[in-house]
Amino acid sequence: MGYAVVFRTDRHIFAHHQAMQRLSVIDSHTGGEPTRIIVGGAPDLGPGSPTERMARFREQFDHIRRSVILEPRGSDVLVGGLLYEPVDASCVAGIIFFNNAGFLQMCGHGTIGLAVTLAHMERLPVGEHRIETPVGVVTATLLDSHRVAVRNVASYRYRAAVSVDVEGHGPVAGDIAWGGNWFFLVSDHGQSLDLQCCDELTHFARRIATGLKRDGITGAGGGVIDHIELFGPPSNSETADSRSFVLCPGGAYDRSPCGTGTSAKLACLAADGKLSAGETWRQESIVGSIFEGSFEFAANDDLTPGMAGEERAVVPSIIGSAWVTGESELILDDSDPFRNGIC
DSSP: EEEEEEEEEOOEEEEEEEEEEEEEEEEEETEEEEEEEEESSOOOOOOOOOHHHEEEEEEEOHHHHHHSSSSTTOTTOOEEEEEEEEESOOOOOOOOEEETTTEEEEEHHHEEEHHHHHHHTTTTOOOEEEEEEEEEEEEEESSSSEEEEOOOOOOOEEEEEEEEEEEETTTEEEEESSSSSSEEEEEEOOOOGGGGHHHHHHHHHHHHHHHHHTTTTTTGGGOOOOOEEEEEEOOOOOTTSSSEEETTTTOOOOEEEHHHHHHHHHHHHHHSSSSSSOEEEEEEEESOOOOOOOOEOGGGGGHHHHHHOOOOOOEEEEEEEEEEEEEEEEEETTTTEEEOOOO
């Protein structure tokens, strides 16, 4: 796309032709964690499965991800999503999530934000809707204009009480669990889960991630553990059961309780017999927002091929709230040296 910009002075008229691309986006936040959904102007990802489309996005159009997420238009905290026409005709939308570090398999807070965004666009009525993601179909039930219940993909604990040596701290034991992304969940860490301690918590969680990588500790099939989740007592035991600090890929911490992280937590609670099917677990984030989580045991139809025979799997449901914060058009100007973000 191009157009002529005319500059007038007392003596001359200068015409400067600029090549531009425009992306329409809608911003929201879920429990304090921002989401930016591309709703117009994005490239056509072509045919194929959701994973094939995500691969095409990564290989051919990663400059779009960088432009939307990175400074000067975005920030490390921001999670983005690209809407596409779903392969599965029973789904109302297909979505590919991404952040400053790359692409996400699934994003719970982002799915809540997506549902509220689609409702804002008058494309989603109150009720239950299927949404296609690279890790499978999830169900988002719009309860009202802000509250959404997400039935996530099947989740499970892969390994329990895995020890990793953390530089400057010593050994730390945690569980490895899948909730749509791979998590290392730690309860006994000796850290204060307080918003004022986020720099220290971030540094500590990064050292855990470094230790996992150094020791070759992964999820099933060599899956990279790209989320670190620390747990502690809630700020108010009457409103929540636990508080968490979640370090996301790219080094930013989750302002929300993290949908996939809460799913991983539910899988661990179920595996330990500490939470029964249908019971509610209230997970508080480091900023004080709360997700309500519950689970049902997974049936064979809920399992993906890589999880075949996983008898401990559960299907989590997460309830959270989101608010639309803005609508805008991003301008990607070819003459801008930071058109594709500051890498």
